[in-house]
Amino acid sequence: MKLLAKAIIILGAIYFQLNLKQTPILLRGIVEGFYGTPWNFDIRADLIRFCGEYNLNAYIYAPKDDPYHRDKWREPYPEDKISELKGLVDISLENNVHFIFAVSPGLDLNYEGEKGEQDLQLMINKLDMMYNIGIRDFAIFFDDLESEQSGKNQANFLNRLQDSLDKKYVDIFHLITVPTLYYIRSMLEEDGNINQYTKEFSKILNKKYIVLYTGDDIVSDGISEKSYQAVKDIYKRNLGIWWNYPVNDYYKNEKKRNIKLALGPIEKLPKNRVNSIFFNPMGQPLLSKIAIGTGADYAINTYKYNPIESWNRVIEKQFGELAPAMKVFASHSQHMEVFNLICGPADAPIFYEKAHQAVLDTKEGKNIDFIELDNLINEMEIAAKTLLEKLPKNILKECKLMLEQFERITIADKIASQSLKNKKLDSKLINIKKKIEKKEYKAKISELSAVLFIDEVIELLK
Numbered sequence: 001m002k003l004l005a006k007a008i009i010i011l012g013a014i015y016f017q018l019n020l021k022q023t024p025i026l027l028r029g030i031v032e033g034f035y036g037t038p039w040n041f042d043i044r045a046d047l048i049r050f051c052g053e054y055n056l057n058a059y060i061y062a063p064k065d066d067p068y069h070r071d072k073w074r075e076p077y078p079e080d081k082i083s084e085l086k087g088l089v090d091i092s093l094e095n096n097v098h099f100i101f102a103v104s105p106g107l108d109l110n111y112e113g114e115k116g117e118q119d120l121q122l123m124i125n126k127l128d129m130m131y132n133i134g135i136r137d138f139a140i141f142f143d144d145l146e147s148e149q150s151g152k153n154q155a156n157f158l159n160r161l162q163d164s165l166d167k168k169y170v171d172i173f174h175l176i177t178v179p180t181l182y183y184i185r186s187m188l189e190e191d192g193n194i195n196q197y198t199k200e201f202s203k204i205l206n207k208k209y210i211v212l213y214t215g216d217d218i219v220s221d222g223i224s225e226k227s228y229q230a231v232k233d234i235y236k237r238n239l240g241i242w243w244n245y246p247v248n249d250y251y252k253n254e255k256k257r258n259i260k261l262a263l264g265p266i267e268k269l270p271k272n273r274v275n276s277i278f279f280n281p282m283g284q285p286l287l288s289k290i291a292i293g294t295g296a297d298y299a300i301n302t303y304k305y306n307p308i309e310s311w312n313r314v315i316e317k318q319f320g321e322l323a324p325a326m327k328v329f330a331s332h333s334q335h336m337e338v339f340n341l342i343c344g345p346a347d348a349p350i351f352y353e354k355a356h357q358a359v360l361d362t363k364e365g366k367n368i369d370f371i372e373l374d375n376l377i378n379e380m381e382i383a384a385k386t387l388l389e390k391l392p393k394n395i396l397k398e399c400k401l402m403l404e405q406f407e408r409i410t411i412a413d414k415i416a417s418q419s420l421k422n423k424k425l426d427s428k429l430i431n432i433k434k435k436i437e438k439k440e441y442k443a444k445i446s447e448l449s450a451v452l453f454i455d456e457v458i459e460l461l462k
Helices: 002-018 041-053 079-094 113-131 151-168 196-204 225-235 285-300 307-331 349-363 371-390 393-422 427-436 450-461
Strands: 027-032 058-061 098-103 137-141 174-178 209-213 240-243 276-279 336-338 341-343
Touching (some): 027 285, 137 151, 276 285, 349 371, 349 450, 371 393
Parallel strands (some): 058 098, 209 240
């Protein structure tokens, strides 16, 4: 069975390479690369099966807070963890998914002299252990390092590692890396010239490696054809994409809890062929399936992909009779924006249009038909109540904080709409707005749509 699964993967890869214009992106899947509590075996197994179901063919194991992946990378995994990884490899083979094992050694990796040789051997030993449990795809990541790095040293290390693996094994599928400077803005000097690190790394690194990057920034609001061509020109090769949506590890409160969900579709990615794409999920694995499901549609056919159609189809498939309510809730929780980190569609654009226009018309003394706006608010109220009552417990656990906040916002929107009708501010609106802003309730949803409507009404009528 395992040999058959491996043969299918190999034949599939050959077929894809021979039919580039008509086939899915060659390597496509999930990268478990977020900061926060690493997932357990059951979650990973579920996500791998999800990959198989949605025709994604790769899963990168790279949890930032797994000590043996990053901080203690030199140390071998304990036997119980090896056993878990072996189980995941077996599940991956059953689902025609490449299980890609990653190590992030850059915090303290030695490159030269006796210590450099020792570290190279320790890395080889670590990958040998993984090879022995059936892993044939490996990744070495150098992302998120604070100290200045040498592109030359890193590339030479990767090349030596690849040479060692090639001499020992004939069946390694993929070698993947992420440079320390992994988005275009970081690759360039202020004058627009390529910086020294990127010059060295891109020139020296063996072409066998798939290099992943995240776009113009760490979290990018899309990758244009022109932008993708720019990074190809820098590296003189096609690059893979590490896409930081729906990941939300940068959207946390004081208690380090995620406070916003990215529930929109994957969008604004190149139609021209890239060699690989990996979607970085949220700490909420079940709800991550919405965006990743749309990402699968993108990766299967970049030219025919329609984000909105895919999003509707994926939610209907995943939530059944709860799909209408989930669409309303998810539409208000799509856009991620913290400082210069921006990604995802606008939250509830139709609601924003109707609500903002109602405020403008009131300000100008026009007569307003509130029917459409009130219908949207009623849909929000029903959706919040329905999901709080009927969502399966494991999914509700991932979004209860946000749903309860959504319910409060909906109540406030109803009061805001009535205030506009009366042309008089209801004091209850100010009180509930204060409640929405309380730390113990803190969750972000529809900040520039449903919440903005509350603020605009208060500002107009106070």
